[in-house]
Amino acid sequence: MAKENPKHRPPSSHNPQADAAGDGHPFQDDSVPKGQPASDARTDDRPDDLQADSERSIDELASLQEELERAKDHALRCRAEMENFKKRISRQADEDRRYANMPLMSDLLPVLDNMNRAIEAAEKTQHGAALREGFRMVAEQFQGVLAKYDCREIAAFHEPFDPNLHEAISQQVTDEFPPNTVVAVAETGFQLHDRVVRPSRVIVSTRPEE
Incomplete structure (x- = not known):
């Protein structure tokens, strides 16, 4: 019998990979449907994830x-x-x-009051003309200083009584003036700008009883 030459042995039809696939080889992914690539199966849920991320x-x-x-x-x-x-x-x-000068003005006004009283007293004497004129000049100068700082007298005489500017100390029955008219000023009031330093103390008219 002639020996078989191994170089001329016919090729075998046996395929190990095919056998392994047919025998349930562990490398086979049974979850992948036939005819569909594995990569497509793994990315089926990505659009939903992207939509959720976009909404967040x-x-x-x-x-x-x-x-x-x-x-x-x-x-x-x-x-x-x-x-x-x-x-x-x-x-x-x-x-x-x-209104920083309010306290100063309040302290100076009594000085002016005393000057005016001295003038009134001098007017009652027969030989006080020079003294009276001197006091009057000082009083006018004093009032000029007050006016420089916009501290002025409050109008009161024959004016309607204003509780914001006047302080009534008495009433006088008369029919010469309408009721609540200032008929006399006991003490002159002053205001600094539009704020009252002190009110005018006045006597107010009242109607006679019928």
């Missing part, structure tokens, strides 16, 4: 926009409050400067 991003953006609007509104309110505070401080400072 939109919600977060809306929340950030709301917080930004609240922050802007708070900043505007704080700015408005600061401006109002500055205006109040400025007005208060102006008033403090405007």
Whole structure:
């Protein structure tokens, strides 16, 4: 018998990979449907994940926009409050400067009262003309200083009684004037700018009883 030459042995039809696939080889993915690539099966749920991420991003953006609007509104309110505070401080400072001389004027007015009383007393004497004129000049100069600081007399005589400017110390029955008319001034009042330093002390008319 002739020996078989191994070099001329016919090729075998046996395929190990095919056998392994047919025998349920562990490398085979049974979850992949036939005719569908494995990569497509693993990415079926990605569109849903992307949509969920997009919705979360939109919600977060809306929340950030709301917080930004609240922050802007708070900043505007704080700015408005600061401006109002500055205006109040400025007005208060102006008033403090405007009426800083109130105590001084209040202390000086009794001095003027005494000068006027001295003038009245000098008018009652026969030889007090020079003294009277001297007091009158000093009183006029004193009133000029008060007027320089806008401290002026409050009009009262024959004026309607005003409780904001006048202090009634008595009533006088008369039919010569309408009721509540100032018929006499016991002490002259003064005001600094538009604020009363002291009211005029006055006597007010009243209607006679019928």
